[in-house]
Amino acid sequence: MLCFEKFVELGSTRPKVRPVDKKSVTIWWKYAVKRVMETENIQNKIFSMSFNTYVNAEKYKVLYLKKCINPNIITLSESKFMEKFETENSLAHTIQ
Secondary structure: OHHHHHHHHHOOOOOOOOOOOHHHHHHHHHHHHHHHHHHHOHHHHHHOOOHHHHHHHHHHHHHHHHHHHOHHHOOHHHHHHHHHHHHHOOHHHHHO
């Protein structure tokens, strides 16, 4: 019953369109990220992040984008950095 209550509670903020084109998919992704951030209480975790973790998160984002554009241009050391960052940090540090 708890899942149904949560569904009803979030129903008003849930996108009304189906994810069929670029615009509607973007709306759904924004909704999903917002829900994850609320569920994980990410805002509080972000403010407790160290400066070193912040710098590494920024580096990770650049490398992730680079990997999405062309996976072949990521070096072995960059790939190892990304794997290590993913295992040692929560989603909160990546999204920020």
